Amino acid sequence: MESRTLRKLWPTDAPALGAIRVAICTFVLLDVLLTGFMDVGRLPTTVMRPTGVMQVLPWRFYDALVTPRGMLVLKFLLVISLAASAAGYFTAASTKSAALLFMFYQGLVRSFGHFNHDEMPIVYILVVLAFTPCADAFSVDAWFRRVKQRAGTVVYGYPILLMRVLVAWSYFSSALIKMRVGGFSYFNPDNLPTLAISHSLDNFHATHYRLALWLPNFRAATTVIVVIVVLWEFLFPLAIFSRIARPMILGFGILFHLTTIFFMNVSFPYHLAAYVVFVDWPHVVTRLKKIPFLSQYHRRLQSLSARGLPGTQFD
Amino acid sequence: MMMAGGNSRSGQTYYILRGETLTGATIDLPAVDLTNALSNVAFGLVSATVENKSFSIRSPHPANVHLLTELGGEQSLPPAARLPDLLRAWANIYNSRLPASSSQRLRAIRIDAYRWESGAYSKYDTYVRTWRVEL
Secondary structure, three states, X not given: OOHHHHHHHOOXXXXXXXXXXXXXXXXXXXXHHOOOHHHHOOOOHHHOOOOHHHHHOOHHHHHHHOOHHHHHHHHHHHHHXXXXXXXXXXXXXXXXXXXXXXXHHHHHHHOOOOOOOOOHHHHHHHHHHHOOOOOOOOOHHHHHHOOOOOOOOHHHHHHHHHHHHHHHHHHHHHHHHXXXXXXXXXXXOOHHHHHHHHOOOOOOOOOOOOHHHHHHHHHHHHXXXXXXXXXXXXXXXXXXHOOOHHHHHHHHHHHHHHHHHHHHOOOOHHHHHHHHHHOOHHHHHHHHHOOHHHHHHHHHHHHHHHOXXXXXXXX | OOOOOXXXXXXXXXXXXXXXXXXXXXXXXXXXHHOXXXXXXXXXXXXXXXXXXXXXXXXXXXXXXXXXXXXXXXXXXXXXXOHHHHHXXXXXXXXXXXXXXXXXXXXXXXXEEEEEOOOOOOOOOEEEXXXXXXX
């Protein structure tokens, strides 16, 4: 595809891809740091139900891993890999180990409970980052090793396109499954109240809001809400290309995911974090540079850059 | 997002994790506070454990295979065979966060099962049964 056309549709330069690596890896790193791995290590492995490739690993391995010490080792490896990936240090290796370890960790927690799909887009994004030149900007590697940014739009542009497609697919496929499994009965006025209430009765969810109990009073309106949500999911792929549709689709996504916390006690922080792939970061920085205070800061960064800090320039 | 539809006709069973402190008070124990790594998956863990699902996978844990052999097969397995182990683990996590002298430490932990009866937006908490473990 013509480079100019590509550039109009989505960012195609090294800083854009580098910024996504920094944002995603930092988000996952913070989440891992705030998670009590050692507590998982106190759970009995006899309640585990490994699925998929997790079944390949022997029980002796799980018995050794699912201990406070074993889980601490896993956390340590994850933190090292994610911190290195976020900083862009030994990026070729660290992004691969971060993707592999995070995928394994997600498989491990799902071996205990419900097969939640919130983290899936981030797993996909980490895999894409692991095999693309995402350290050519905003990275320690670029700083120390004087990595030269590659010419052309394909090498940076297509990974960003692929990540956007994968996030959009998460929503689009969700709408497809709803229609395939439930058909038009998914729009039944009892569907949303029942689903929301069923997530609000126990104390095994992250939050314990009871707003769902009000929903039966608005049964007719809930059909309209569900129709709008399914339409939004079907239209999500427009966010990949359309600058006009993108703010509306992502804005609705933020509203939707916040609403599910209060009405369904189900949160999607990883899906929300994945929205960073839809942000044109170099464009954002160009806009920010126009703010007087930030333009001064930018000039300082440029002087640093002149002394050997590539990846800080957007011009 | 939320791919499964709600089914108001079938009703549903749900669970509340509770602890009994040394002072005799009963407290709610949100499982996600105890094991926050399971924040989005914990609600499937208890129902799967109550239904002994870890015994019916292709290759169960050797300790589960041993228990099945001892009892003479899956049909002889009592419901929630591994639930006491899970409850004990959660209680130990809770108690490990408190000083040894704290009166807030648990002396027992339990899971109360309730049923939301089908077809009505009421009767959300019909009591079903309790599994309780003394520590």
